[in-house]
Amino acid sequence: MSGKQRKKSGTGKKGNKTITSAISGLRHYKWRFIFGLMTIGFSVYLALAYISFFGTGYADRSKFDLPLSDLLFDSSIKVENLAGKFGAWIADTIINDWFGIASCSIIFLFFISGLRMLGARVMPLRRTFLHASLITIWFSVTLGFIFLSFADDRYLLFGGAHGYFISSWLRSSIGSVGTILVILVSLISYLAVNFDNFIPFMGKKLGLEGKLPIHKVESKQESEETGQDAEGSFEKIINLEDRAKKDQVIKNTPATEILVQPVAPKREFVTDEEPDTHVELKIEKAASEETIPVTGNTPLGDYDPTLDLSSYQLPSLDLLNDYSDKDTQVTEDELIYNKNKIVKTLEDYKIQIKSIKATVGPTVTLYEIVPMPGIRISKIKSLEDDIALSLSALGIRIIAPIPGKGTIGIEVPNSEPAVVSMKSILSSKKFQNAKFELPVALGKTISNETFVFDLTKAPHLLVAGATGQGKSVGLNAIITSLLYKKHPSQLKFVLVDPKKVELTIYSKIERHFLAKMPDEEEPIITDVQRVVNTLHSLTIEMEERYDLLKKAHTRNIKEYNHKFTKRELNPEKGHRFLPYIVVIIDEFADLIMTAGKEVELPIARIAQLARAVGIHMIIATQRPSTNIITGVIKANFPTRIAFKVASMIDSRTILDSPGANHLIGRGDMLFSQGSDLIRVQCAFVDTPEVEVIADFIGSQRGYSTAHLLPEYIGEGASQEVGDVDLSKRDPFFEEAARIVVANQSGSTSLIQRRFSIGYNRAGRIIDQLEAAGVVGPFEGSKARQVLVSDDLELERIFKSLQQ
Numbered sequence: 001m002s003g004k005q006r007k008k009s010g011t012g013k014k015g016n017k018t019i020t021s022a023i024s025g026l027r028h029y030k031w032r033f034i035f036g037l038m039t040i041g042f043s044v045y046l047a048l049a050y051i052s053f054f055g056t057g058y059a060d061r062s063k064f065d066l067p068l069s070d071l072l073f074d075s076s077i078k079v080e081n082l083a084g085k086f087g088a089w090i091a092d093t094i095i096n097d098w099f100g101i102a103s104c105s106i107i108f109l110f111f112i113s114g115l116r117m118l119g120a121r122v123m124p125l126r127r128t129f130l131h132a133s134l135i136t137i138w139f140s141v142t143l144g145f146i147f148l149s150f151a152d153d154r155y156l157l158f159g160g161a162h163g164y165f166i167s168s169w170l171r172s173s174i175g176s177v178g179t180i181l182v183i184l185v186s187l188i189s190y191l192a193v194n195f196d197n198f199i200p201f202m203g204k205k206l207g208l209e210g211k212l213p214i215h216k217v218e219s220k221q222e223s224e225e226t227g228q229d230a231e232g233s234f235e236k237i238i239n240l241e242d243r244a245k246k247d248q249v250i251k252n253t254p255a256t257e258i259l260v261q262p263v264a265p266k267r268e269f270v271t272d273e274e275p276d277t278h279v280e281l282k283i284e285k286a287a288s289e290e291t292i293p294v295t296g297n298t299p300l301g302d303y304d305p306t307l308d309l310s311s312y313q314l315p316s317l318d319l320l321n322d323y324s325d326k327d328t329q330v331t332e333d334e335l336i337y338n339k340n341k342i343v344k345t346l347e348d349y350k351i352q353i354k355s356i357k358a359t360v361g362p363t364v365t366l367y368e369i370v371p372m373p374g375i376r377i378s379k380i381k382s383l384e385d386d387i388a389l390s391l392s393a394l395g396i397r398i399i400a401p402i403p404g405k406g407t408i409g410i411e412v413p414n415s416e417p418a419v420v421s422m423k424s425i426l427s428s429k430k431f432q433n434a435k436f437e438l439p440v441a442l443g444k445t446i447s448n449e450t451f452v453f454d455l456t457k458a459p460h461l462l463v464a465g466a467t468g469q470g471k472s473v474g475l476n477a478i479i480t481s482l483l484y485k486k487h488p489s490q491l492k493f494v495l496v497d498p499k500k501v502e503l504t505i506y507s508k509i510e511r512h513f514l515a516k517m518p519d520e521e522e523p524i525i526t527d528v529q530r531v532v533n534t535l536h537s538l539t540i541e542m543e544e545r546y547d548l549l550k551k552a553h554t555r556n557i558k559e560y561n562h563k564f565t566k567r568e569l570n571p572e573k574g575h576r577f578l579p580y581i582v583v584i585i586d587e588f589a590d591l592i593m594t595a596g597k598e599v600e601l602p603i604a605r606i607a608q609l610a611r612a613v614g615i616h617m618i619i620a621t622q623r624p625s626t627n628i629i630t631g632v633i634k635a636n637f638p639t640r641i642a643f644k645v646a647s648m649i650d651s652r653t654i655l656d657s658p659g660a661n662h663l664i665g666r667g668d669m670l671f672s673q674g675s676d677l678i679r680v681q682c683a684f685v686d687t688p689e690v691e692v693i694a695d696f697i698g699s700q701r702g703y704s705t706a707h708l709l710p711e712y713i714g715e716g717a718s719q720e721v722g723d724v725d726l727s728k729r730d731p732f733f734e735e736a737a738r739i740v741v742a743n744q745s746g747s748t749s750l751i752q753r754r755f756s757i758g759y760n761r762a763g764r765i766i767d768q769l770e771a772a773g774v775v776g777p778f779e780g781s782k783a784r785q786v787l788v789s790d791d792l793e794l795e796r797i798f799k800s801l802q803q
């Protein structure tokens with residue numbers, strides 16, 4: 001390729017990049033806000049022009065035949081329309097030249113688009129557009145037909161030019177009666193397709209009840225669910241797709257069948273001549289033909305936790321920026337210069353080299369040398385500073401020997417480090433094909449390989465580094481990788497950010513990915529007391545999860561969830577799908593300084609035990625001193641990440657070895673797991689990119705609240721049964737007692753879940769049950785013993801309480 005050609009293709013690439021970055025810039029929420037506002041403004045203006053046209057169109061009609069430029073720029077021409085000359089012209093165009101008075105749908109569509117750009121969760125655009133278009137065309141033709149004979153001498157064409165043209169064509173082709181039939185049949189078909197209750201409604205009106213091919217069960221369930229009558233509403237049309245799926249779940253059809261079922265039009269389920277129950281029967285038959293599970297339960301497909309938010313879409317890679325234009329290659333000259341300097345410095349100290357090999361990484365190049373036999377490795381190691389001096393470069397690190405290779409490595413920073421974009425890392429095969437439970441793509445290693453690790457194996461992570469060296473970017477990279485792989489039903493974050501700036505971006509994904517205690521306002525925890533309470537609440541969650549694991553005879557969350565999805569665990573007995581919980585604590589030092597042991601102990605306890613139940617912690621600090629990263633913390637956080645730190649002592653505090661003090665900053669880091677120490681260039685993800693991702697997730701349908709952690713009762717709360725006043729029993733008391741006896745389990749969480757109440761109230765009910773003699777006393781984390789064995793005995797207790 002000639003130099004010219006190369007230059008040309010380079011420019012083309014750059015052009016593409018400019019367009020891509022411009023597009024991703026436009027997706028930024030601020031731009032969306034501006035466009036949204038402009039679109040709404042335009043729709044209001046159109047509405048004004050449209051409404052005003054009905055009063056002023058007659059007076060203005062002589063102006064509409066003028067060319068637009070004359071109309072707009074000739075100041076002697078005046079119009080009556082309140083939206084001015086342009087308004088008069090556009091109203092005349094959309095009404096008379098297009099679809100007549102039904103053109104108001106265009107204004108409505110603009111308005112809805114504007115609201116959606118502003119982030120409002122109103123009607124889905126594509127479906128609204130489809131329905132609005134069908135309704136507009138129908139009205140246009142119908143009005144065109146009705147007012148056909150007035151068309152020539154009026155300033156207002158009710159059906160517009162479109163309606164006039166189509167209806168006159170229809171009338172000349174199939175006559176007036178044919179046209180009326182077309183209009184009526186199309187209307188009835190539309191209503192029948194989109195309103196489930198239309199056919200039964202018509203059947204009833206025409207006295208054909210029970211003779212029409214309808215799906216009674218579905219209609220019944222639907223009206224029970226919505227409380228709406230036959231006519232339904234537009235809202236109902238647009239929710240049809242979701243509801244169709246939900247109905248399938250209710251009917252216990254196998255999951256595989258649900259997924260392949262065409263969702264929206266319910267008429268798919270209708271078989272012309274068959275009785276109402278046919279569809280139901282067919283589904284059940286299909287299910288019973290499958291092998292019946294050993295448990296003898298009704299055969300069900302695997303439980304799919306993602307069905308709760310079945311339309312959820314993972315963020316796409318387009319949301320991320322590509323920083324590859326900042327990619328700079330290390331030149332051959334630079335490599336040779338560095339090699340010569342290294343060889344010369346070593347020779348100065350009488351160290352002969354057999355061979356030297358360079359591996360170019362994104363920010364650092366590794367020179368691997370094989371010394372002549374008889375050279376002591378410690379001698380080379382001691383020359384770190386001399387080599388740094390001769391290369392006049394900071395951040396030189398000597399690895400002697402490179403584990404498993406028998407060579408000595410000298411890492412030299414590149415003169416122009418490249419930025420490793422998050423996009424390149426997430427699009428890598430290694431990450432895309434990663435089969436880990438919680439895959440985290442961190443960056444690129446020195447040999448330019450994508451570095452991916454499994455957080456569940458970590459199982460907790462300590463991140464440290466001096467200020468401004470890339471910690472926050474690192475945390476964002478971790479969160480981003482998880483968001484790109486996991487469905488909201490599978491993962492929840494607990495975010496602690498005493499600085500109140502770094503993690504607040506994620507509050508938008510509260511109803512998808514965040515967990516918090518009930519009654520908490522803010523999803524991101526910034527206050528020390530709330531941190532302490534949340535940590536205790538996590539400890540309760542951990543204990544509850546251990547209970548569930550024990551009851552299910554499983555050893556860890558993976559086995560438990562597997563059993564649950566295979567429907568081998570009964571939700572009636574308190575079993576539930578357990579999402580992973582990742583607790584991220586930024587600025588851990590601030591917490592330790594203010595709350596000391598109050599936070600250290602629960603953190604250590606969770607870190608010691610929570611691995612098996614799917615709770616993982618990531619704590620970050622800029623002050624890696626021994627009073628912050630204590631022995632207890634260190635012992636429980638085996639995986640550590642060190643960004644550049646100020647001193648060798650700090651490096652030892654984090655990694656138990658020097659090295660982090662020789663890093664070059666800007667995301668250059670050492671990843672330590674067990675005895676492995678890997679140098680990685682952290683992927684770069686900028687705050688606006690994270691905002692766009694959070695916006696994308698936040699704008700999708702989510703759960704009604706954040707994932708709720710168990711309520712935590714402070715230490716002072718009384719457990720005294722003597723205080724319980726049985727004359728003021730909770731309204732759920734009797735029902736709770738029946739559940740406890742039926743399940744023979746006196747667990748607070750069971751009651752909490754059954755009645756969807758907070759931990760405090762469930763705890764009070766349990767105390768009342770204890771006072772009434774239904775359950776035994778408090779036994780630590782174990783569920784209480786149930787003292788009543790059957791309903792008869794329970795009824796006797798209820799009677800005695802009423803006396």
Ligand SMILES: Nc1ncnc2c1ncn2[C@@H]1O[C@H](COP(=O)(O)OP(=O)(O)OP(=O)(O)O)[C@@H](O)[C@H]1O
Pocket residue numbers: 419420465466467468469470471472473474622666667668681682683684685
């Ligand atoms: N992986 C990276 N690649 C390129 N540049 C980076 C990378 N990580 C960080 N930087 C640069 O370093 C700057 C500081 O990073 P960051 O905000 O993550 O530091 P920090 O350690 O969190 O600082 P603080 O503790 O003060 O919040 C970023 O604005 C960015 O310019």
